[in-house]
Amino acid sequence: MKVKLRATSLLLLVTVLCSAGVFARSQQVNITVKANEPGSILNKDIYGQFMEHLGRGIYEGIWVGEGSSIPNKDGFRLDVLNALEELQVPLLRWPGGCFADEYHWRDGIGPRESRPKTVNSNWGGVIEDNAFGTHEFFALAELLGADTYVNGNLGTGTPQEMADWLQYITSDAPTTLVQQRNANGRDKPWKLTYFAIGNEAWGCGGNMTPEFYTHLYNQWASFAKTPQDNQPIMIASGGTDDSTIWAKTLLEGVKPSWNIRMDGISHHYYTLPTGKWDVKGSATGFAEDQWFSTLEQTLKIEDYIKANVAVMDQLDPEKKVGLYVDEWGTWYDVDEGTNPGFLYQQNTLRDAILAGLNIHIFNRYADRVTMTNIAQMVNVLQAMILTDKEKMVLTPTYYAFKMHTPFQDARSVPVSLSNTPAYEFNNKSIPALSASAGISQDGNTYLSLVNTQVDSAITINLLAIKQATGWLLSSTKMDEHNTFAQPHNIEPTTFNAKVKNGKGSLTIPAKSLLVLNLGKL
Numbered sequence: 001m002k003v004k005l006r007a008t009s010l011l012l013l014v015t016v017l018c019s020a021g022v023f024a025r026s027q028q029v030n031i032t033v034k035a036n037e038p039g040s041i042l043n044k045d046i047y048g049q050f051m052e053h054l055g056r057g058i059y060e061g062i063w064v065g066e067g068s069s070i071p072n073k074d075g076f077r078l079d080v081l082n083a084l085e086e087l088q089v090p091l092l093r094w095p096g097g098c099f100a101d102e103y104h105w106r107d108g109i110g111p112r113e114s115r116p117k118t119v120n121s122n123w124g125g126v127i128e129d130n131a132f133g134t135h136e137f138f139a140l141a142e143l144l145g146a147d148t149y150v151n152g153n154l155g156t157g158t159p160q161e162m163a164d165w166l167q168y169i170t171s172d173a174p175t176t177l178v179q180q181r182n183a184n185g186r187d188k189p190w191k192l193t194y195f196a197i198g199n200e201a202w203g204c205g206g207n208m209t210p211e212f213y214t215h216l217y218n219q220w221a222s223f224a225k226t227p228q229d230n231q232p233i234m235i236a237s238g239g240t241d242d243s244t245i246w247a248k249t250l251l252e253g254v255k256p257s258w259n260i261r262m263d264g265i266s267h268h269y270y271t272l273p274t275g276k277w278d279v280k281g282s283a284t285g286f287a288e289d290q291w292f293s294t295l296e297q298t299l300k301i302e303d304y305i306k307a308n309v310a311v312m313d314q315l316d317p318e319k320k321v322g323l324y325v326d327e328w329g330t331w332y333d334v335d336e337g338t339n340p341g342f343l344y345q346q347n348t349l350r351d352a353i354l355a356g357l358n359i360h361i362f363n364r365y366a367d368r369v370t371m372t373n374i375a376q377m378v379n380v381l382q383a384m385i386l387t388d389k390e391k392m393v394l395t396p397t398y399y400a401f402k403m404h405t406p407f408q409d410a411r412s413v414p415v416s417l418s419n420t421p422a423y424e425f426n427n428k429s430i431p432a433l434s435a436s437a438g439i440s441q442d443g444n445t446y447l448s449l450v451n452t453q454v455d456s457a458i459t460i461n462l463l464a465i466k467q468a469t470g471w472l473l474s475s476t477k478m479d480e481h482n483t484f485a486q487p488h489n490i491e492p493t494t495f496n497a498k499v500k501n502g503k504g505s506l507t508i509p510a511k512s513l514l515v516l517n518l519g520k521l
């Protein structure tokens with residue numbers, strides 16, 4: 001009787017431990033990177049950053065002004081500037097977002113002390129003193145060596161105001177506007193890489209139907225004139241989530257035969273742990289159910305991209321028009337005690353894992369998805385950097401982007417997995433392993449891997465390689481994050497796989513992002 005009881009208790013203990021994931025099943029995957037089957041270029045602008053006049057994203061986060069006690073270069077805080085330089089930011093999108101459709105560019109030029117003060121009605125109703133305007137935006141881009149993406153104001157502007165802004169930015173003809181730019185301190189035109197007519201036309205950009213917006217796009221784009229040698233890539237405001245009607249209506253209705261250029265259609269998708277806007281979920285302190293649901297939600301973007309690409313392939317088989325996911329990332333309930341209009345949230349290992357998954361998905365559609373912007377660069381939503389007055393901290397998402405810098409303008413190559421283990425939770429399942437590879441500009445092949453599971457490591461055999469060294473971002477805690485008091489809680493660590501006779505073997509820990517340099521294959 002005594003023995004029987006012990007056996008039952010042991011069985012119970014094993015069952016409990018197994019369901020808690022303590023005795024995780026061992027998973028093995030063979031991976032072959034097919035470096036001799038090069039695919040599309042992974043455009044560097046996939047790593048673009050979004051900066052909106054929202055909360056402390058620009059003011060305090062980037063711009064502190066020349067007179068600030070925070071060390072700065074021409075008003076840009078130096079610590080943030082240095083961190084962004086390290087990140088090799090390829091592209092900056094500005095000034096919004098919803099803010100763009102209420103932004104009047106003339107408010108942001110000329111002597112700062114005489115710029116008008118306006119209300120930021122989208123984000124907290126705070127006073128906007130317009131200290132950061134066109135000159136400051138392009139100065140920042142030049143300091144970082146980044147491409148530029150300006151979002152025009154269709155909602156409350158006029159075609160004339162937009163045309164004037166384009167002239168002010170791009171022209172070197174001796175017009176009064178250009179002379180005004182010269183007088184404001186800039187002789188040469190700036191390089192404008194992308195220009196969008198409106199933002200989220202289906203929502204904060206004016207609550208329009210796709211048909212109505214398409215008519216407006218044709219009208220407004222007719223007046224978007226720039227010099228031949230400084231023509232921006234023109235972007236139309238597209239859909240969100242699962243919608244494809246915007247891509248379809250735009251491709252059917254915008255008229256290249258009238259000389260209307262539409263080089264890209266934007267698409268927005270935010271990841272909410274609960275999938276609900278009223279209670280989105282917390283940035284930290286979550287349990288495994290929200291770890292899982294967040295990753296499950298984010299993976300939906302692949303279906304949305306696939307559906308839009310299918311529509312675009314039908315209506316634009318030559319792939320002249322890009323699908324630009326120019327707002328993506330996590331959106332949580334704001335951190336307690338912060339202004340709800342400022343969208344400030346902590347950033348954890350979960351965000352880095354999610355960034356890795358999104359990057360892999362974008363890479364799979366690299367012939368269409370040639371530009372994306374994570375929302376947003378500093379202090380807002382899924383940020384790279386958080387600041388608190390003079391303090392600055394780098395987030396796990398920053399490190400995820402940094403680890404992927406070799407992928408900027410790399411050539412994608414296929415990765416074949418012998419099997420894709422599943423991560424199962426509460427009768428639901430997502431892939432446990434995600435992979436993406438590219439041949440970098442330096443000739444080396446890089447492999448990026450994500451293990452989505454909370455408890456299980458995966459054993460990986462890398463076939464036909466010479467070396468495998470790189471960076472690992474991982475932790476035992478799902479919500480590991482850096483704080484102003486403890487800024488180094490989570491950082492990438494160096495990683496070396498064992499390589500023998502052209503075969504590498506490694507174990508990717510649970511909850512990990514790993515980027516490996518496989519050398520010249």
Ligand code: AHR
Nearest residue numbers: 096097098099199200375
């Ligand atoms: O990134 C925050 C907001 O999200 C943007 O202003 C808007 O375009 C989107 O709804």
